[in-house]
Amino acid sequence: MKLYHTAASPFVRKVMVLLNEAGATDRVELIPAAVSPLKPDAMPIDSNPLGKIPALETDDGVAIYDSRVITRYLDEVLKAGLYPAAPRLWETLTLEATAEGITEAAVLIRYEFHVRPEGSRSHDWAEGQWHKIDRALTAVETRWMAHLSGQIDMGQIALGCALGYLDFRHSDRDWRSGHPALVAWYDRFAGRPSMLATLPPG
Numbered sequence: 431m432k433l434y435h436t437a438a439s440p441f442v443r444k445v446m447v448l449l450n451e452a453g454a455t456d457r458v459e460l461i462p463a464a465v466s467p468l469k470p471d472a473m474p475i476d477s478n479p480l481g482k483i484p485a486l487e488t489d490d491g492v493a494i495y496d497s498r499v500i501t502r503y504l505d506e507v508l509k510a511g512l513y514p515a516a517p518r519l520w521e522t523l524t525l526e527a528t529a530e531g532i533t534e535a536a537v538l539i540r541y542e543f544h545v546r547p548e549g550s551r552s553h554d555w556a557e558g559q560w561h562k563i564d565r566a567l568t569a570v571e572t573r574w575m576a577h578l579s580g581q582i583d584m585g586q587i588a589l590g591c592a593l594g595y596l597d598f599r600h601s602d603r604d605w606r607s608g609h610p611a612l613v614a615w616y617d618r619f620a621g622r623p624s625m626l627a628t629l630p631p632g
């Protein structure tokens with residue numbers, strides 16, 4: 431299998447953490463692809479017409495995207511057991527979707543100030559994205575701490591990668607403030623070998 435990859439992407443990192451947890455990093459060849467909304471041809475558009483990474487080419491030559499489809503696919507192929515049976519599955523998927531929303535908002539803020547031309551940037555719009563992140567972190571503290579103390583799953587991995595991305599790209603904002611239980615969980619989770627092996631570039 432081939433994975434279009436950059437170590438800076440939190441979406442790619444979820445896939446890499448899954449591969450590490452499953453002991454299957456050797457099953458995937460990493461193809462560097464430094465895409466941005468203004469550089470979609472940094473990867474083959476045949477593999478994802480949206481020009482986004484991660485995109486996976488399976489051994490059968492089929493292209494699979496986006497990251498949540500790739501992790502479901504790899505979980506099944508590798509029998510990684512990171513999507514539990516229902517009813518816990520619905521909690522896992524909702525947590526995964528919440529983490530994805532945090533990550534998407536954080537990437538939009540990053541693009542607003544590093545990709546969008548200077549004259550058309552909006553601080554209000556970026557603040558709106560940050561408020562989504564803050565509300566979601568509060569919701570995780572309120573609703574998911576029991577789930578987070580259970581067996582590792584893709585919801586936890588997505589959340590760990592989302593928080594890692596906040597540290598990586600938004601260290602000027604203090605996501606930890608007001609979220610002590612989440613901080614305690616993340617401090618433990620970030621020490622997993624799979625997380626340490628997939629840190630974004632220093």
Ligand code: 99T
Nearest residue numbers: 438439441465466467482483484496497498
């Ligand atoms: O938006 C673009 O055209 C290019 N951006 C990407 O490919 C980003 C890289 S993160 N990936 C996604 O937006 C994937 C989202 C999709 N829903 C999924 O796969 O889950 C790069 C972040 C950074 O450099 O800071």
